[in-house]
């Protein structure tokens with residue numbers, strides 16, 4: 684029987700399907716339920732900021748094509764001090780918990796990273812890439828990216844993951860800057876800037892006018908990002924963007940990802956994780972693959 688567990692950043696994931704940031708709220712109850720009911724291999728929390736934030740008005744998320752969404756939630760979150768109280772309520776036995784954090788300025792990241800580390804998370808993910816918030820400017824600049832990463836690395840012992848912004852000229856340049864500054868892994872990609880217009884109302888649909896595209900439509904863009912990064916960095920890459928089946932996950936692994944994060948596909952319910960795991964196992968049997976790690980980057 685092939686094994687689908689994966690190890691990276693000194694963490695053990697029972698399978699490569701990790702919840703992406705922002706999709707299922709920030710409460711311990713929801714995240715615990717997801718672990719229990721879905722069999723997910725890892726959890727990433729909604730991005731948490733230094734202060735409570737209401738986010739943008741509705742409509743803030745719409746399905747523009749089946750499986751493809753446009754959102755501008757505006758990083759709604761309860762603030763790090765409230766959020767750390769939820770962390771002990773997240774029951775995630777054997778399933779690594781990654782806290783996603785964002786700041787409006789680079790100096791806010793280290794203190795938040797220390798707070799979530801103290802509260803017991805297994806890793807921290809730096810969101811420097813939300814396409815419709817100030818933080819995207821950090822992830823669009825290699826020097827700023829390096830500076831944030833170096834400051835967080837100097838502040839915590841847990842692994843530091845960096846979520847990359849696809850709305851830049853060169854993701855590879857930003858990925859390399861993050862690696863050089865000490866990042867333990869990269870997550871590629873966040874959503875891609877987009878807009879939908881209601882032709883009867885003659886106005887953009889989202890209250891924020893523009894937002895980030897996620898789901899099926901962005902998968903080829905994300906696969907190429909992972910493929911290019913794999914050629915350019917040595918640290919692990921987690922693929923993210925449009926994964927909804929086990930075959931999608933395998934595509935990302937062959938491009939160079941150690942695991943995948945799944946967001947939009949959860950709109951179809953928790954059941955997708957078991958289906959994905961079955962698809963991955965079947966693929967591995969068909970291709971006589973014992974360990975997923977053996978085919979990471981195999982498409983190169």
Ligand SMILES: Cc1cc2nc3c(=O)[nH]c(=O)nc-3n(C[C@H](O)[C@H](O)[C@H](O)COP(=O)(O)O)c2cc1C
Pocket residue numbers: 703704705706729730744752754756758783810813846872873874896897898899901923924925926944945946947948
């Ligand atoms: C409603 C929604 C909220 C999101 N919130 C966050 C967030 O708080 N932090 C973050 O890093 N990414 C956030 N994302 C981006 C996802 O984590 C992921 O990078 C992106 O949606 C691509 O993956 P997918 O196609 O599987 O959804 C959000 C995406 C959606 C659809």
